[in-house]
Amino acid sequence: MASIGCTLFILLHSCCFVWLYILPVAEAAANSVKYDSRSLIIDGQRRLLISAAIHYPRSVPAMWPGLVKTAKEGGVDAIETYVFWNGHEPSPGNYYFGGRYDLPKFVKIVQDAGMLLILRIGPFVAAEWNFGGIPVWLHYVPGTVFRTDNEPFKLYMQNFTTLIVNMMKKDKFFASQGGPIILAQVENEYGFYEPAYGEGGKSYTQWAAKMALSQNTGVPWIMCQQWDTPDPVINTCNSFYCDDFKPSYPTMPKIWTENWPGWFKTFGGRDPHRPPEDVAYSVARFFQKGGSVHNYYMYHGGTNFGRTSGGPFITTSYDYDAPIDEYGLPRFPKWGHLKELHRAIKLCEHALLNNKPALVLLGPKQEADVYEDQTGTCAAFIANLDDTNEKTVQFRNASYTLPAWSVSILPDCKNVVFNTAKVGSQTSTIEMVPEKLQPNWEIYVEKAGIWGEADFTRNGFVDHINTTKDTTDYLWHTTRLFVDRSEDFLTKGIKPILLIESKGHALHAFVNGILQASASGNGTVSPFKFKSPVSLKAGNNEIAILSMTVGLQNAGSFYEWVGAGLTSVKLEGMKNGTMDLSHTAWTYKIGLEGEHLRLYNADSAKNVKWTKVSEPPKNQPLTWYKAIVDAPPGDEPIALDMVHMGKGLAWLNGEQIGRYWPRKAPTDKCVTTCDYRGKFNPDKCNRGCGEPTQRWYHVPRSWFKPSGNVLVIFEEKGGDPSQMMFSRRKVSALCAHVSEDHPSFVTNDMRKIKSSLELKCPINAYISGFKFASYGTPTGSCQSFTVGDCHDPDSTSVVEKLCLNKNECIVELSEDNFKTELCPGKTKKLVVEAMCS
Numbered sequence: 001m002a003s004i005g006c007t008l009f010i011l012l013h014s015c016c017f018v019w020l021y022i023l024p025v026a027e028a029a030a031n032s033v034k035y036d037s038r039s040l041i042i043d044g045q046r047r048l049l050i051s052a053a054i055h056y057p058r059s060v061p062a063m064w065p066g067l068v069k070t071a072k073e074g075g076v077d078a079i080e081t082y083v084f085w086n087g088h089e090p091s092p093g094n095y096y097f098g099g100r101y102d103l104p105k106f107v108k109i110v111q112d113a114g115m116l117l118i119l120r121i122g123p124f125v126a127a128e129w130n131f132g133g134i135p136v137w138l139h140y141v142p143g144t145v146f147r148t149d150n151e152p153f154k155l156y157m158q159n160f161t162t163l164i165v166n167m168m169k170k171d172k173f174f175a176s177q178g179g180p181i182i183l184a185q186v187e188n189e190y191g192f193y194e195p196a197y198g199e200g201g202k203s204y205t206q207w208a209a210k211m212a213l214s215q216n217t218g219v220p221w222i223m224c225q226q227w228d229t230p231d232p233v234i235n236t237c238n239s240f241y242c243d244d245f246k247p248s249y250p251t252m253p254k255i256w257t258e259n260w261p262g263w264f265k266t267f268g269g270r271d272p273h274r275p276p277e278d279v280a281y282s283v284a285r286f287f288q289k290g291g292s293v294h295n296y297y298m299y300h301g302g303t304n305f306g307r308t309s310g311g312p313f314i315t316t317s318y319d320y321d322a323p324i325d326e327y328g329l330p331r332f333p334k335w336g337h338l339k340e341l342h343r344a345i346k347l348c349e350h351a352l353l354n355n356k357p358a359l360v361l362l363g364p365k366q367e368a369d370v371y372e373d374q375t376g377t378c379a380a381f382i383a384n385l386d387d388t389n390e391k392t393v394q395f396r397n398a399s400y401t402l403p404a405w406s407v408s409i410l411p412d413c414k415n416v417v418f419n420t421a422k423v424g425s426q427t428s429t430i431e432m433v434p435e436k437l438q439p440n441w442e443i444y445v446e447k448a449g450i451w452g453e454a455d456f457t458r459n460g461f462v463d464h465i466n467t468t469k470d471t472t473d474y475l476w477h478t479t480r481l482f483v484d485r486s487e488d489f490l491t492k493g494i495k496p497i498l499l500i501e502s503k504g505h506a507l508h509a510f511v512n513g514i515l516q517a518s519a520s521g522n523g524t525v526s527p528f529k530f531k532s533p534v535s536l537k538a539g540n541n542e543i544a545i546l547s548m549t550v551g552l553q554n555a556g557s558f559y560e561w562v563g564a565g566l567t568s569v570k571l572e573g574m575k576n577g578t579m580d581l582s583h584t585a586w587t588y589k590i591g592l593e594g595e596h597l598r599l600y601n602a603d604s605a606k607n608v609k610w611t612k613v614s615e616p617p618k619n620q621p622l623t624w625y626k627a628i629v630d631a632p633p634g635d636e637p638i639a640l641d642m643v644h645m646g647k648g649l650a651w652l653n654g655e656q657i658g659r660y661w662p663r664k665a666p667t668d669k670c671v672t673t674c675d676y677r678g679k680f681n682p683d684k685c686n687r688g689c690g691e692p693t694q695r696w697y698h699v700p701r702s703w704f705k706p707s708g709n710v711l712v713i714f715e716e717k718g719g720d721p722s723q724m725m726f727s728r729r730k731v732s733a734l735c736a737h738v739s740e741d742h743p744s745f746v747t748n749d750m751r752k753i754k755s756s757l758e759l760k761c762p763i764n765a766y767i768s769g770f771k772f773a774s775y776g777t778p779t780g781s782c783q784s785f786t787v788g789d790c791h792d793p794d795s796t797s798v799v800e801k802l803c804l805n806k807n808e809c810i811v812e813l814s815e816d817n818f819k820t821e822l823c824p825g826k827t828k829k830l831v832v833e834a835m836c837s
């Protein structure tokens, strides 16, 4: 850290403001967090911060230290998390801070790692999290309207905010108390929606800011995407690019709370990817243009365990194509590329924070920002904004070739240590290694329709969410239908057509206990209608419709009023024409029998008579499957492979794995290679066309016991449980290459390292061998490299000496390591393929 002391900076910005930077004259109070237009000032020191979103309930406590460590190794200074109100207050006044919701424990882990924390309390958070994080019960407190000037909402919001703040104060977690929390957020992305709430919206924003300030945390408050924050609450940016962002007041620093390095998925949707070159470009541009706090949303996305995913249709996986994957493994090359980026930016920190930028135009779409002072400190970022063409520019009498859509970072205004479009990081090959379950299944089949006593009967339909209050996904509707013997279809072998309309999200339709059809909305469009032929018999028929929610709405104005469930049921092809059943008597039952009996808990299994089967039945709806399973060997992360199942819920040892639904993505609009150049949008680089959006479901290792693990599955419509498997997520190969002409990098102590290659295994794994190593002119690609004409025969022994049995290592292309005099005139490179174990 550069020491700044007592300094007066006068910064002239292009927009002609004159900003005065006056730093504390004396030693600042320990751990104070202040800010000015340039940056946060922590303990009297300006900081340029890289932050990483890791949401504590989206992993498990056993993973937290590893995730935080992997973030730190990736060059991250701060962890950012939302606080998840509906996980913490399942019913009014009944609080939960255990297990995945142990917020104090999470903060302590961040603190112990020597990192900072940004706490986004919300308590509305959106986050692709069920109901945006607000407890569903609050919607049913009479008179409540969310996120506006509404007394009950404000009362409960203030109560929860105060509870969290007091909890953090008690453990001295605020920086003002010597703890890691440097910023706190109130509300979330409300700016877009505020106009929909009229005057109530405006006054709510002011109230929320004031309420937050009155908490006296001693650290600044932020509100993201909120253009009318009252001073001193800081408005921050959420987007794929924030280089052009301007905070609401010239006294405030430029903070990027959400840079989305990927995107989330919906069941039945494609698999979006954001190329690492473009993520790095956006980050470099932000710091080039005066940004000082940057957060990846998400750095580790994790898993929406249980029924926590928002919706409708957000997948159980919240991988997000983030730098750390859902399972906690660094994602290469993204993680490695960003690590190199962070190192390059940090080399410029002193120059960036203490000088005003001078903009130098180098071409029609090429520009440098130079941060320089009289003492010789100088850092420059040179950008090529052209989204198609490479360009060579002259900068300070030297020539620089800039790939299209890239930024070069020059911490000394001369040497390029990093270019955002040149990915030097290792890549890794990840396999899902199948592990047969070989269980002895027991099953319990629920009957279609009302089990036990009906909850109520009424003419017509109710709103699904108003009825279940989200205590379950499931709501049964049944009605009786008398079919006269004289109906033509009985003798003509044609089937009448069932027409159903629903506000969402999905349903299965049964007649006389037999599944006839399933339907659902898709993407984020929850309403749907469908028609399907059904089998009816003469006399009484029972129509039973299982309506389902698949994650509640998590954002939008008045989102808590968006309903779900049936709105119309008709039968076509009767003698009398179309018969409308929408207003007849329907009998309702909330939830499944098995949920009521808690069949997912090992000790509640005695509540029902399970049937032992040698072969589990296939394609059988409404079936609970239970088996004792062993943990797959080793310590790789584990997933449950559900590609052969239909749709339902899964548990291990009573822990909720979540909803599974291997629903397939459309077959079009995917790319085989992704062009990183040009502005990214979530549909730009889709993969997974025609494949299930989510095949594997993360089962944290810490949920397994040494033996006697109880796996419970509820299958709604039918699948083939004999093909259900665990898979180990195994890093089968690490490949890396570096060429002599790759930029050399400078370490944090300004030691220049020649072109070099870095290898890293997952946490707790070590480099166990090399399948390939060649310094010279090797060719081929990962897992099929071959030696070229030029080859240093000692290549393997050199890399073994430097790397074997290490978690990570760096190999320099120096004379000390390799025969650099080999084949003069040729550009040599080092290529390796390593194994981890």
Ligand SMILES: *[C@@H]1O[C@H](CO)[C@@H](O)[C@H](O)[C@H]1NC(C)=O
Pocket (backbone or CB within 6 Å): 093, 155, 156, 159
């Ligand atoms: C708010 O918190 C106070 C103190 O914890 C409690 O007595 C009160 O019942 C809470 N009010 C609501 C609406 O939850």
Ligand SMILES: *[C@@H]1O[C@H](CO)[C@@H](O)[C@H](O)[C@H]1NC(C)=O
Pocket (backbone or CB within 6 Å): 396, 397
């Ligand atoms: C560039 O070259 C010119 C002419 O040789 C020289 O006067 C100038 O100082 C140089 N500029 C830099 C930044 O080196």
Ligand SMILES: *[C@@H]1O[C@H](CO)[C@@H](O)[C@H](O)[C@H]1NC(C)=O
Pocket (backbone or CB within 6 Å): 521, 522, 523, 525, 528, 529, 666
């Ligand atoms: C989603 O639903 C709409 C309306 O029902 C339909 O037109 C569209 O084809 C569906 N898309 C996919 C991907 O299934």
Ligand SMILES: *[C@@H]1O[C@H](CO)[C@@H](O)[C@H](O)[C@H]1NC(C)=O
Pocket (backbone or CB within 6 Å): 463, 466, 561, 562, 563, 564
């Ligand atoms: C749910 O019930 C409330 C009354 O309790 C009603 O105001 C609201 O409109 C209902 N929602 C839907 C989607 O029908």
Ligand SMILES: *[C@@H]1O[C@H](CO)[C@@H](O)[C@H](O)[C@H]1NC(C)=O
Pocket (backbone or CB within 6 Å): 482, 484, 576, 579
């Ligand atoms: C068909 O219509 C006739 C005349 O309206 C009515 O009496 C009869 O009950 C209807 N049958 C059915 C099955 O709805």
